[in-house]
Amino acid sequence: MSANPYSTQSSPGWGQSGTPNGCTSNDNPSAALRPMKIAQLLKCVHTTDNQWHLDGHIVGKVTVVALVLSISRSAANFSYRIEDGSGTFEVRAWGEGRDDDETQWGGIE
Structure with a gap:
Protein backbone atom coordinates (compact mmCIF):
# COMPACT_ATOMS: atom_id res chain seq x y z
CA MET A 1 0.00 0.00 0.00
CA SER A 2 1.43 3.39 -0.94
CA ALA A 3 1.74 6.32 1.46
CA ASN A 4 -1.12 8.82 1.54
CA PRO A 5 0.20 12.18 0.22
CA TYR A 6 -2.63 13.91 2.13
CA SER A 7 -1.79 12.31 5.46
CA THR A 8 -2.04 14.51 8.54
CA GLN A 9 0.83 12.60 10.17
CA SER A 10 3.49 14.96 8.79
CA SER A 11 3.82 18.72 8.85
CA PRO A 12 2.34 20.66 5.89
CA GLY A 13 4.55 20.72 2.81
CA TRP A 14 6.80 17.90 4.02
CA GLY A 15 6.46 14.24 3.13
CA GLN A 16 6.46 11.37 5.60
CA SER A 17 10.23 11.11 5.55
CA GLY A 18 10.52 14.72 6.73
CA THR A 19 11.81 16.02 3.42
CA PRO A 20 10.03 18.01 0.68
CA ASN A 21 7.38 15.92 -1.07
CA GLY A 22 8.58 12.75 0.68
CA CYS A 23 12.03 12.62 -0.96
CA THR A 24 14.40 10.15 0.66
CA SER A 25 18.03 10.83 1.41
CA ASN A 26 18.87 9.14 -1.92
CA ASP A 27 16.73 11.61 -3.86
CA ASN A 28 17.63 15.21 -4.60
CA PRO A 29 15.34 17.22 -2.27
CA SER A 30 16.30 20.49 -3.94
CA ALA A 31 14.72 19.18 -7.18
CA ALA A 32 11.27 18.76 -5.57
CA LEU A 33 8.70 21.50 -6.23
CA ARG A 34 7.45 22.84 -2.90
CA PRO A 35 4.55 25.26 -2.31
CA MET A 36 5.55 28.13 -0.04
CA LYS A 37 4.28 31.43 1.31
CA ILE A 38 6.35 34.58 0.86
CA ALA A 39 6.82 34.74 4.65
CA GLN A 40 8.50 31.30 4.46
CA LEU A 41 10.75 32.44 1.59
CA LEU A 42 11.87 35.39 3.66
CA LYS A 43 12.89 33.01 6.48
CA CYS A 44 15.10 30.85 4.23
CA VAL A 45 18.82 30.91 5.03
CA HIS A 46 21.57 30.72 2.40
CA THR A 47 24.31 28.46 3.75
CA THR A 48 27.98 28.00 2.95
CA ASP A 49 27.17 24.88 0.90
CA ASN A 50 25.43 27.24 -1.58
CA GLN A 51 21.94 25.96 -0.77
CA TRP A 52 18.84 27.52 0.75
CA HIS A 53 17.44 26.00 3.94
CA LEU A 54 14.22 26.42 5.92
CA ASP A 55 13.89 24.78 9.33
CA GLY A 56 16.87 22.53 8.59
CA HIS A 57 15.52 21.31 5.22
CA ILE A 58 16.96 22.07 1.77
CA VAL A 59 14.73 24.32 -0.32
CA GLY A 60 15.13 24.15 -4.09
CA LYS A 61 12.28 24.81 -6.48
CA VAL A 62 9.28 26.61 -5.01
CA THR A 63 5.89 27.76 -6.18
CA VAL A 64 4.05 30.78 -4.80
CA VAL A 65 0.48 31.87 -5.47
CA ALA A 66 0.44 35.66 -5.25
Whole structure:
Protein backbone atom coordinates (compact mmCIF):
# COMPACT_ATOMS: atom_id res chain seq x y z
CA MET A 1 0.00 0.00 0.00
CA SER A 2 1.43 3.39 -0.94
CA ALA A 3 1.74 6.32 1.46
CA ASN A 4 -1.12 8.82 1.54
CA PRO A 5 0.20 12.18 0.22
CA TYR A 6 -2.63 13.91 2.13
CA SER A 7 -1.79 12.31 5.46
CA THR A 8 -2.04 14.51 8.54
CA GLN A 9 0.83 12.60 10.17
CA SER A 10 3.49 14.96 8.79
CA SER A 11 3.82 18.72 8.85
CA PRO A 12 2.34 20.66 5.89
CA GLY A 13 4.55 20.72 2.81
CA TRP A 14 6.80 17.90 4.02
CA GLY A 15 6.46 14.24 3.13
CA GLN A 16 6.46 11.37 5.60
CA SER A 17 10.23 11.11 5.55
CA GLY A 18 10.52 14.72 6.73
CA THR A 19 11.81 16.02 3.42
CA PRO A 20 10.03 18.01 0.68
CA ASN A 21 7.38 15.92 -1.07
CA GLY A 22 8.58 12.75 0.68
CA CYS A 23 12.03 12.62 -0.96
CA THR A 24 14.40 10.15 0.66
CA SER A 25 18.03 10.83 1.41
CA ASN A 26 18.87 9.14 -1.92
CA ASP A 27 16.73 11.61 -3.86
CA ASN A 28 17.63 15.21 -4.60
CA PRO A 29 15.34 17.22 -2.27
CA SER A 30 16.30 20.49 -3.94
CA ALA A 31 14.72 19.18 -7.18
CA ALA A 32 11.27 18.76 -5.57
CA LEU A 33 8.70 21.50 -6.23
CA ARG A 34 7.45 22.84 -2.90
CA PRO A 35 4.55 25.26 -2.31
CA MET A 36 5.55 28.13 -0.04
CA LYS A 37 4.28 31.43 1.31
CA ILE A 38 6.35 34.58 0.86
CA ALA A 39 6.82 34.74 4.65
CA GLN A 40 8.50 31.30 4.46
CA LEU A 41 10.75 32.44 1.59
CA LEU A 42 11.87 35.39 3.66
CA LYS A 43 12.89 33.01 6.48
CA CYS A 44 15.10 30.85 4.23
CA VAL A 45 18.82 30.91 5.03
CA HIS A 46 21.57 30.72 2.40
CA THR A 47 24.31 28.46 3.75
CA THR A 48 27.98 28.00 2.95
CA ASP A 49 27.17 24.88 0.90
CA ASN A 50 25.43 27.24 -1.58
CA GLN A 51 21.94 25.96 -0.77
CA TRP A 52 18.84 27.52 0.75
CA HIS A 53 17.44 26.00 3.94
CA LEU A 54 14.22 26.42 5.92
CA ASP A 55 13.89 24.78 9.33
CA GLY A 56 16.87 22.53 8.59
CA HIS A 57 15.52 21.31 5.22
CA ILE A 58 16.96 22.07 1.77
CA VAL A 59 14.73 24.32 -0.32
CA GLY A 60 15.13 24.15 -4.09
CA LYS A 61 12.28 24.81 -6.48
CA VAL A 62 9.28 26.61 -5.01
CA THR A 63 5.89 27.76 -6.18
CA VAL A 64 4.05 30.78 -4.80
CA VAL A 65 0.48 31.87 -5.47
CA ALA A 66 0.44 35.66 -5.25
CA LEU A 67 -1.03 38.87 -6.59
CA VAL A 68 1.18 40.89 -8.95
CA LEU A 69 1.31 44.42 -7.54
CA SER A 70 3.60 46.00 -10.14
CA ILE A 71 5.80 45.21 -13.11
CA SER A 72 8.90 47.13 -14.16
CA ARG A 73 10.85 46.55 -17.34
CA SER A 74 14.51 47.29 -17.94
CA ALA A 75 16.77 46.45 -20.86
CA ALA A 76 17.95 43.31 -19.06
CA ASN A 77 14.92 42.00 -17.16
CA PHE A 78 11.38 42.31 -15.87
CA SER A 79 10.86 42.97 -12.17
CA TYR A 80 7.60 41.81 -10.54
CA ARG A 81 6.45 42.95 -7.09
CA ILE A 82 4.18 40.22 -5.67
CA GLU A 83 2.09 39.81 -2.50
CA ASP A 84 0.35 36.74 -1.04
CA GLY A 85 -1.12 37.96 2.25
CA SER A 86 1.93 36.85 4.26
CA GLY A 87 4.41 39.33 2.75
CA THR A 88 5.71 40.99 -0.40
CA PHE A 89 8.60 39.92 -2.60
CA GLU A 90 10.40 41.18 -5.70
CA VAL A 91 10.90 38.64 -8.48
CA ARG A 92 13.08 39.19 -11.55
CA ALA A 93 13.01 37.39 -14.89
CA TRP A 94 16.07 37.62 -17.14
CA GLY A 95 16.66 36.36 -20.62
CA GLU A 96 15.68 36.50 -24.22
CA GLY A 97 12.09 36.25 -25.33
CA ARG A 98 10.62 38.40 -22.58
CA ASP A 99 8.40 40.11 -25.19
CA ASP A 100 5.66 37.63 -24.25
CA ASP A 101 5.63 39.20 -20.78
CA GLU A 102 5.19 42.65 -22.30
CA THR A 103 2.29 41.44 -24.43
CA GLN A 104 0.58 39.70 -21.52
CA TRP A 105 1.38 42.09 -18.65
CA GLY A 106 2.30 45.37 -20.36
CA GLY A 107 -0.84 47.23 -19.23
CA ILE A 108 -0.30 46.61 -15.49
CA GLU A 109 1.22 49.50 -13.57
